Amino acid sequence: MLKRAMFRCGQLCSRVFAVEFDLRTEPLYFTLNSTPQVLHKAYQELFGDDGKLFSLHVHCDNRIEKAQTHAEIKHQLSIALSRDCDVFEASSFIPDVKNSLVKGFFIRDKSTTDLSEDVLKTLQQSKSVCVFSYKREGQYCWQEMLSPVNQVEESVRQYITPAAAAEHHPSTLNIRNSDVFYNMDEAYKVLKECTDIIPESKEVLKLVDEQLETSRGDGFPVIVIEGLDATGKTTLTEALRESLNATLLKSPPQCLAPFRQRFDSEPPLIRRAFYALGNYITAAHIGKESLRAPVIVDRFWHSTAAYAIATAVGGRVENLPEPGSELYKWPEDLLKPNLVLLLTVSPEERLRRLRDRGQDKTIEEAELEVNQLFRLKVEEAYKRIQNPACIIVDASPSPQEVLQQVQHLIRNKYHL
Numbered sequence: 001m002l003k004r005a006m007f008r009c010g011q012l013c014s015r016v017f018a019v020e021f022d023l024r025t026e027p028l029y030f031t032l033n034s035t036p037q038v039l040h041k042a043y044q045e046l047f048g049d050d051g052k053l054f055s056l057h058v059h060c061d062n063r064i065e066k067a068q069t070h071a072e073i074k075h076q077l078s079i080a081l082s083r084d085c086d087v088f089e090a091s092s093f094i095p096d097v098k099n100s101l102v103k104g105f106f107i108r109d110k111s112t113t114d115l116s117e118d119v120l121k122t123l124q125q126s127k128s129v130c131v132f133s134y135k136r137e138g139q140y141c142w143q144e145m146l147s148p149v150n151q152v153e154e155s156v157r158q159y160i161t162p163a164a165a166a167e168h169h170p171s172t173l174n175i176r177n178s179d180v181f182y183n184m185d186e187a188y189k190v191l192k193e194c195t196d197i198i199p200e201s202k203e204v205l206k207l208v209d210e211q212l213e214t215s216r217g218d219g220f221p222v223i224v225i226e227g228l229d230a231t232g233k234t235t236l237t238e239a240l241r242e243s244l245n246a247t248l249l250k251s252p253p254q255c256l257a258p259f260r261q262r263f264d265s266e267p268p269l270i271r272r273a274f275y276a277l278g279n280y281i282t283a284a285h286i287g288k289e290s291l292r293a294p295v296i297v298d299r300f301w302h303s304t305a306a307y308a309i310a311t312a313v314g315g316r317v318e319n320l321p322e323p324g325s326e327l328y329k330w331p332e333d334l335l336k337p338n339l340v341l342l343l344t345v346s347p348e349e350r351l352r353r354l355r356d357r358g359q360d361k362t363i364e365e366a367e368l369e370v371n372q373l374f375r376l377k378v379e380e381a382y383k384r385i386q387n388p389a390c391i392i393v394d395a396s397p398s399p400q401e402v403l404q405q406v407q408h409l410i411r412n413k414y415h416l
């Protein structure tokens with residue numbers, strides 16, 4: 001209860017709230033003030049008379065618990081609230097302060113029942129969940145904490161005050177070491193913190209520990225093939241293996257295959273740490289194999305970072321960290337490939353290939369299909385990663401032509 005009170009009184013005043021009201025536009029930003037302030041039109045739309053309004057934030061010192069509570073609440077809201085409720089992604093943050101983002105939801109209940117209030121009061125029982133309700137009072141709107149069931153809290157009202165748009169989308173504040181890991185230790189720590197609740201974490205860490213140190217002298221070239229799914233990576237990497245007499249590796253490596261489904265169902269913090277560690281295991285394999293033959297790698301760090309950034313950043317491509325941001329920097333301790341090629345095809349051609357393949361799709365792949373915004377963000381994030389940056393390859397021609405194009409690129413560089 002003390003934490004909740006601190007969140008309410010201490011940090012809250014300097015915090016800015018952001019509601020992703022419409023994913024195609026800027027979030028709506030507001031702060032809190034003890035004096036009422038007239039709301040502008042956009043705010044009146046959000047805080048209008050149309051239904052009851054609530055916001056819910058998860059705040060907790062234990063990052064694993066926090067990530068899992070957030071994911072669990074997202075799931076509960078999606079099943080417990082009726083179609084009369086709109087649920088928007090929301091967050092609160094301190095402008096320009098890294099890791100200050102607290103993720104949550106904004107709920108508009110247009111139903112005639114008190115369904116959402118009951119659901120939210122039950123969720124509020126958790127010590128790490130903080131629920132606020134919003135009340136219109138003429139041209140003003142105020143926020144106060146929703147009392148948990150059977151508990152009457154002293155109520156402090158704060159008025160909604162429109163705030164200026166944040167220079168960088170708030171979700172970018174927490175990407176480092178929550179969504180993207182820039183050295184192995186940070187990803188390792190996350191899985192270590194999970195061993196009690198996810199026993200498979202121990203096995204993954206054991207596999208990481210078993211890998212010898214990655215050292216690579218002047219071996220054969222290492223060529224990474226990247227791209228959204230169904231852009232032709234498998235087709236091309238197999239053809240390259242044959243034509244170059246190369247070793248073909250993948251990230252995540254085969255030894256992690258039995259754990260992939262388990263970690264795919266976990267929140268981003270844990271899921272991304274798993275994929276990050278996969279890259280280090282693959283790097284160890286690259287280190288050994290590149291002493292013997294050229295190495296072709298199907299997905300590596302570009303994929304890990306691009307998908308993670310695109311998922312973490314809500315809404316439009318403009319919300320991504322700006323080009324040149326440190327968030328696109330290659331991890332300091334991860335083996336660098338010599339060449340990274342990004343396969344691109346038009347969205348229509350990709351969908352045609354996905355359909356022809358007719359395989360089961362992972363949730364994220366299915367999301368790609370329906371979510372044009374997400375696809376654009378993944379591709380743009382790929383292109384913004386530097387040192388090594390990827391060379392874009394038009395993968396729409398026939399497999400043979402794509403292979404020739406890539407062989408030409410490799411020959412020019414390595415005379416292979």
Ligand SMILES: Nc1ncnc2c1ncn2[C@@H]1O[C@H](COP(=O)(O)OP(=O)(O)OP(=O)(O)O)[C@@H](O)[C@H]1O
Nearest residue numbers: 228229230231232233234235353357397398399402
């Ligand atoms: N150049 C091409 N022209 C036409 N079809 C292609 C081409 N390359 C691959 N395909 C077909 O598109 C589908 C997807 O190709 P592939 O499996 O190689 O993509 P991928 O990038 O490895 O996908 P994922 O990442 O989902 O494993 C397959 O059915 C494949 O036969």
Ligand SMILES: Nc1ccn([C@@H]2O[C@H](COP(=O)(O)O)[C@@H](O)[C@H]2O)c(=O)n1
Nearest residue numbers: 229251252275299300301303304307364
């Ligand atoms: N190095 C990697 C490889 C993959 N991912 C994640 O896996 C998904 C795509 O993998 P496919 O096997 O379906 O091609 C995608 O969701 C990535 O998030 C990764 O993070 N790092």
